[in-house]
Amino acid sequence: xxxxxxxxxxxxxxxxxxxxxxxxxxxxxxxxxxxxxxxxxxxxxxxxxxxxxxxxxxxxxxxxxxxxxxxxxxxxxxxxxxxxxxxxxxxxxxxxxxxxxxxxxxxxxxxxxxxxxxxxxxxxxxxxxxxxxxxxxxxxxxxxxxxxxxxxxx
Numbered sequence: 183x184x185x186x187x188x189x190x191x192x193x194x195x196x197x198x199x200x201x202x203x204x205x206x207x208x209x210x211x212x213x214x215x216x217x218x219x220x221x222x223x224x225x226x227x228x229x230x231x232x233x234x235x236x237x238x239x240x241x242x243x244x245x246x247x248x249x250x251x252x253x254x255x256x257x258x259x260x261x262x263x264x265x266x267x268x269x270x271x272x273x274x275x276x277x278x279x280x281x282x283x284x285x286x287x288x289x290x291x292x293x294x295x296x297x298x299x300x301x302x303x304x305x306x307x308x309x310x311x312x313x314x315x316x317x318x319x320x321x322x323x324x325x326x327x328x329x330x331x332x333x334x335x336x
Contacts, residue, residue: 188325189265189281191333194239197263197283204284205243206230208261208330209251211291214308218250220318221304227318230284239285247289250303255292261334262286266322286326288334 207229209216217226229250233242240258247253264286269276297303317323 184279185269185276186319186322187267187269188322188329189267191262191264191286191329193262194260194285197265199239201283202233202239202263202285203282204230204232205239205246205287206264206284206326207243207247207258207287207289208326208334209247209253209256209289209291211294211308214310215312216251216289216291217307217309217313218303219305219307220302223304223318225316225318226307226309226313227323233284240287243285243287243289247287247291249301250297251291251306252294252297253289253291254295256289258287258289260285261288261330264326264329 209229216229218229219226229247231246233239237245240260244258247256247258263283265281265283267281268279270279297306312323312327314323314327
């Protein structure tokens with residue numbers, strides 16, 4: 183079974199652009215975290231997702247933010263590139279396989295529209311603190327939240 187763990191955040195440009203696979207947006211609205219729940223799931227995550235062919239990282243982050251939250255009016259800003267350590271349990275021991283890298287962005291959302299019914303998102307919710315006890319990526323989010331709280335102006 184694969185385990186995904188938060189690795190670290192590095193400045194944009196530290197990882198070659200062709201190695202960047204996805205973006206995640208630490209979005210805020212009126213002082214609260216904006217989180218989404220996918221259809222068929224009980225857990226929460228920040229908006230984000232895979233990069234499409236020909237898309238810049240900023241375009242990827244903006245598209246995912248709009249599609250997953252219904253954000254209409256927002257400021258999007260780069261925070262850094264974050265790494266995820268992929269490991270597998272082999273003979274009772276976690277063995278590192280590879281790192282994947284994506285863009286980490288911040289956003290302040292001023293207004294929303296409803297999320298289309300045919301999209302993958304079931305619900306958008308606002309939290310004072312990210313719900314770590316029900317995080318979609320439980321081994322990534324604690325480290326990411328520590329980094330965000332130390333580096334993002336809240």
